[in-house]
Amino acid sequence: MKVTPAQKTLIKVRNVVTNPKFAEFARNTVCAISVETTLKATGRPAFIYYDKNANKQSKKYAATKELLYQTFCLGLYLSLIKTFKNKTYNFISKKMSAKNPEAKRKLDLYNNFENKINAAKDKTAKKKLENQLSHLLHTNKDYHFGKGVKELSSIISTVFILAICAPISSQMILHPVMDLIFKNDKNQKH
Amino acid sequence: MNFVHKLCERLGENNKPIYTVLAIACGKGTVRPILSITDKKESPDARKYAALRELMTEFIGVPTTMAMGLIGEGLARLITKKGTAKYKNANSVMSFLGICCAAGYFVPKFCNIGMPPVMKKLMPDYDPNAQVPSKPAQSQPKVLNKKQYVQIYHTPTNSPYFRAGMRV
Numbered sequence: 001m002k003v004t005p006a007q008k009t010l011i012k013v014r015n016v017v018t019n020p021k022f023a024e025f026a027r028n029t030v031c032a033i034s035v036e037t038t039l040k041a042t043g044r045p046a047f048i049y050y051d052k053n054a055n056k057q058s059k060k061y062a063a064t065k066e067l068l069y070q071t072f073c074l075g076l077y078l079s080l081i082k083t084f085k086n087k088t089y090n091f092i093s094k095k096m097s098a099k100n101p102e103a104k105r106k107l108d109l110y111n112n113f114e115n116k117i118n119a120a121k122d123k124t125a126k127k128k129l130e131n132q133l134s135h136l137l138h139t140n141k142d143y144h145f146g147k148g149v150k151e152l153s154s155i156i157s158t159v160f161i162l163a164i165c166a167p168i169s170s171q172m173i174l175h176p177v178m179d180l181i182f183k184n185d186k187n188q189k190h
Numbered sequence: 191m192n193f194v195h196k197l198c199e200r201l202g203e204n205n206k207p208i209y210t211v212l213a214i215a216c217g218k219g220t221v222r223p224i225l226s227i228t229d230k231k232e233s234p235d236a237r238k239y240a241a242l243r244e245l246m247t248e249f250i251g252v253p254t255t256m257a258m259g260l261i262g263e264g265l266a267r268l269i270t271k272k273g274t275a276k277y278k279n280a281n282s283v284m285s286f287l288g289i290c291c292a293a294g295y296f297v298p299k300f301c302n303i304g305m306p307p308v309m310k311k312l313m314p315d316y317d318p319n320a321q322v323p324s325k326p327a328q329s330q331p332k333v334l335n336k337k338q339y340v341q342i343y344h345t346p347t348n349s350p351y352f353r354a355g356m357r358v
Contacts, residue, residue, distance in 0.1 A: 014269050014280075023279035026286035032207035033214070035286075039294035047298035053306050096195070103195065137202070138275060145195070148202030152194075155201075155210045163217025167225050175231070 024134065029154035030081055033162070037077065041070030065178055072174065073166045080161050081154075088153035096149065103145065110146020204278065207286050208259040211293075212252060219248030235316050242312055243305065250300050255292040262288025 003011075016022065025031050045063040048054075054062070093111075097104035113133055120126035136143050201209075223241040232240070262284035269284075270277040 017266070017269055017283045018276040018279045019283070020279055023282045026207060026282040027205045029205065029207065029210050032286055032289070033210060036207070036211060036289060036293045039290055043294035044298045047302050051302050053302075092194075096198075100195070138278075141199075141203075144199050144202030146202065148198030148200065148205075151201040151205045152198055155213060158210055159213045159217050162214050163221055167218065167222050171225055171229070 020134065027151075029151055029158055030085075033158050034074065034078065037070060037074045037162075041067060041074060044070065061178075061182055064181060065174065068174055068177060069166075069170055072170050073162055076166050076169065077158070077161050080165070081157055084157035084161060085150075085154050088157050089150060092149055092153055106142050106145040107149065110143055110150075113143075114146075204282070206259070206282060207289055208256065211255055211259075211289055215248050215252045215255065219245060219252070222248075235313070239309070239313055239316050243309065246305055246308060247297075247301055250304060251292075251297045254297050254300055255289055258288035258292035258296060259285045260288070262286070262291075 045067040048066055049059055049063040051059060093107050097107060113129075113136070117126060117129045117133065120129055133143070137147055222244040226241040226244055227237050229237055229240075263281050266277065266280040266284040270280045
């Protein structure tokens, strides 16, 4: 059977889309949000800058502000997420384990496997264990809970950093920076 | 099994980035307008305008992101057969790509198209592009010498206030 060029492209697209590594990346909250914030940092300022309705000075001001805000968000997110995530995970897992012995068993199962991956001596052994965990997550339901608690703590930390911390701290930091950049044109910023 | 336990099981089985993105959008949609409206450095109209604009951005952003994520998941059905492991992977990846498209292109595009008419309706008297009139430079008080001082405050003899003790 002859494969047309269009079919070849489709097969390539299917291979990329169904790639387990790519799927794991997409399911990872931190990776997905980092990519999304990077896209926001490029897309939003670009659209503001090429908006035909606004005047040149206000476009420049708004685009710079949005670029700085999104870049600030990304920096803040990447620097804080690990600490916040671990603290939230410890808090949730302690609460869950205290209430439910079954939850404790599932959490210990997941944590032991994660510790095993972290303690692996070389890269090949680590990769092998990671693949094993990925397979277990699809086949063994007991591992879902541990992974779910980890993802829930990621989501809670992400929302806390990006929706609460970032706007508050950006107001304190971004205003003086914007004033410094647009010192001479301050009267034209609206 | 309580709600949090069920939620964790569900997230562990299949975590979609759309959940986090929507949660962030809802959080931003409440926090950013509150911060804008309480910013005392700006004029009341500018504060109100900024808060409404931020709220509108999230109003446009939430359904757009949700729709793009769902479209992505729908496309996954065309690529692979439902129920297979490959379908699960394709579902997550396509949903993620849909969200990326929404964040980088569709949300700012729709905001650019939809925001000006809506804002014009909500605040018809406020023009965000209007330049703030610059304050007239305050003239420095001149230092007068004795002769000039006498000339200014000298009351003419024909004035009704002459020697009346009034120096107005």
